[in-house]
Amino acid sequence: MEHLGRALCIITGASRGFGRTIANEVSQLVKPRSVLILVARSGDDLRALQKEMSGSDLKVRCVVTDLSSMEGVESVVRTAKEAFSEDIQHVILFNNAGSLGDVSRFSSSFTSMAEVDSYLSFNVSSALCLTAGVLQAFPKQAGLRRCVVNISSLCALKPFPSWVLYCTGKAARDMMFKVLAEEEPELRVLNYAPGPLDTDMQALARTQTAFGSMRQAFADMFAQGQLLTCEASCAKLMKLLLEDKYTSGDHIDVYDV
Numbered sequence: 001m002e003h004l005g006r007a008l009c010i011i012t013g014a015s016r017g018f019g020r021t022i023a024n025e026v027s028q029l030v031k032p033r034s035v036l037i038l039v040a041r042s043g044d045d046l047r048a049l050q051k052e053m054s055g056s057d058l059k060v061r062c063v064v065t066d067l068s069s070m071e072g073v074e075s076v077v078r079t080a081k082e083a084f085s086e087d088i089q090h091v092i093l094f095n096n097a098g099s100l101g102d103v104s105r106f107s108s109s110f111t112s113m114a115e116v117d118s119y120l121s122f123n124v125s126s127a128l129c130l131t132a133g134v135l136q137a138f139p140k141q142a143g144l145r146r147c148v149v150n151i152s153s154l155c156a157l158k159p160f161p162s163w164v165l166y167c168t169g170k171a172a173r174d175m176m177f178k179v180l181a182e183e184e185p186e187l188r189v190l191n192y193a194p195g196p197l198d199t200d201m202q203a204l205a206r207t208q209t210a211f212g213s214m215r216q217a218f219a220d221m222f223a224q225g226q227l228l229t230c231e232a233s234c235a236k237l238m239k240l241l242l243e244d245k246y247t248s249g250d251h252i253d254v255y256d257v
Contacts, residue, residue: 004241005089005145006031010080010134012067013097015040017199018151020049021230022094025238030090032057035083039063039076039097059083067097067130068122077133084138089145091138092241095127095173096151101165103209110164123169128176140186147188147241150177152251154193162209174251181249188248192237195254198227228254 007030013019015038023038030036036058040046043064050060063079065072084091101119110116131148138146155163156170174191181189196202202218209215221227236257240246 002242003031004029004034004092006034006087007090007092008035008037008080008084008088008138009092009094010037010039010076011094011096012039012076012130013151014038014049015042015045018194018197018230018234019094019096020045021234022096022237023049023053025231025234026092026094027053027056027058029238029242030058033059033085033087035059035061035085035088037061037063037076037080037083039065039067041066066122067126068118070129073126073130073133076130077137080134081137089143090147091134091144092147092149093131093134094149094151095131097126098123098151098169101163101169103162103166106162107164116165119165120169120172123165124172124176127173131177131180135184135187140184145188146186147190148177148180149237149241150174150189150191152191152193154195154253156191156193156251178249178251185248188244190240190246191249191251192240193251193253194230194233194237195228196221196226197230197233199230202227 009026011019011023014023023036038046038049046062046064050062053060061079061083063076065075067073099122150173152174153170155167156174159167177189177191233254236254239257246252
């Protein structure tokens with residue numbers, strides 16, 4: 001494929017970093033009269049991105065909300081339903097929103113269930129509930145392609161000391177979407193690990209990670225210019241989506257593309 005069709009694209013965590021890059025790249029690959037729904041907590045950043053796209057033949061909607069609440073999830077689904085039109089050929093949900101969690105501590109320090117529940121609510125529960133809401137809003141029908149992309153991580157597969165919340169959340173999300181792929185064979189599901197990106201989250205990892213050798217490894221990658229740009233990684237993701245040859249539910253790393 002050379003394009004993604006006339007699409008309704010929902011992008012969470014779209015205000016900065018990888019999510020913002022997804023929004024920019026997708027806007028170049030969809031047909032005129034497509035709809036982009038940009039979701040994040042930062043309204044100023046979202047509106048700035050919307051303004052950048054104002055010259056294109058796209059409908060761009062901003063949803064400023066906190067996805068850790070049910071109200072936030074419902075507002076995204078409601079906006080998507082309102083923006084949908086009969087000539088939409090492709091619904092794509094990018095589950096990109098996420099947080100690092102407190103990486104300055106080890107597993108044995110997490111004795112507060114409320115703290116853990118809060119992390120998992122934003123990073124796991126909201127992704128499942130949003131995905132379910134979107135799939136219910138746009139059920140299987142002739143002429144409509146549906147695709148769900150989970151922005152994953154090597155941390156979904158490999159344990160990193162002092163990253164217990166992040167690793168747990170990413171592993172849970174990967175399995176969640178693998179199950180979804182088994183349940184709905186016509187749905188296209190992709191777990192994409194974008195690699196070590198030069199983002200605000202990576203900066204936090206460099207400075208706050210409790211495990212010394214891991215913190216040093218991040219610092220070395222930064223110093224040696226080994227971090228990937230969001231644009232380079234996103235290009236690989238778009239290649240996967242355009243070629244559409246991956247096995248639904250697979251975890252694919254940027255270095256495997």
